Amino acid sequence: QVQLVESGGGLVQAGGSLRLSCAASGRAFSSYAMGWFRQAPGKEREFVAAISRSAGTIYFADSVKGRFTLSRDNAKNTVYLQMNSLKPEDSAVYYCAAGRGGVTTRVFEYDQWGQGTQVTVSS
Helix, strand or coil, rough: CCCEEEEECEEEEECCCCCEEEEEEEECCHCCCCEEEEEEECCCCCCEECCCCCCCEEEEEEEECCCCCEEEEECEEEEEEHHHHCCCHEEEEEEEEECCCCCCCHHHHHEECCCCCEEEEEE
């Protein structure tokens, strides 16, 4: 089991950038696929990006392709979500998640979650 702590959220103008970090404590971080999801008020939690254990496979939601990048550093037990060209519709609470299975876009296949970090993009 891992414990996840997100950081890096904040307020940014449209077109700006933020880098979210998710630090994991506990053992065997490298045995987890990692995902980022987001949830805006009144909306369901939605997939943003996911990365396999070895970083060999990365998925992005269509809405963020070409603007977001995802990486992980297994030596530092950390995954990074670089968000560029941010839009107001990217505003949400962003959650980091870890799953024992293969990399996936499905929220229910992740069993460890962080508490989230707020991202607000002003127009």
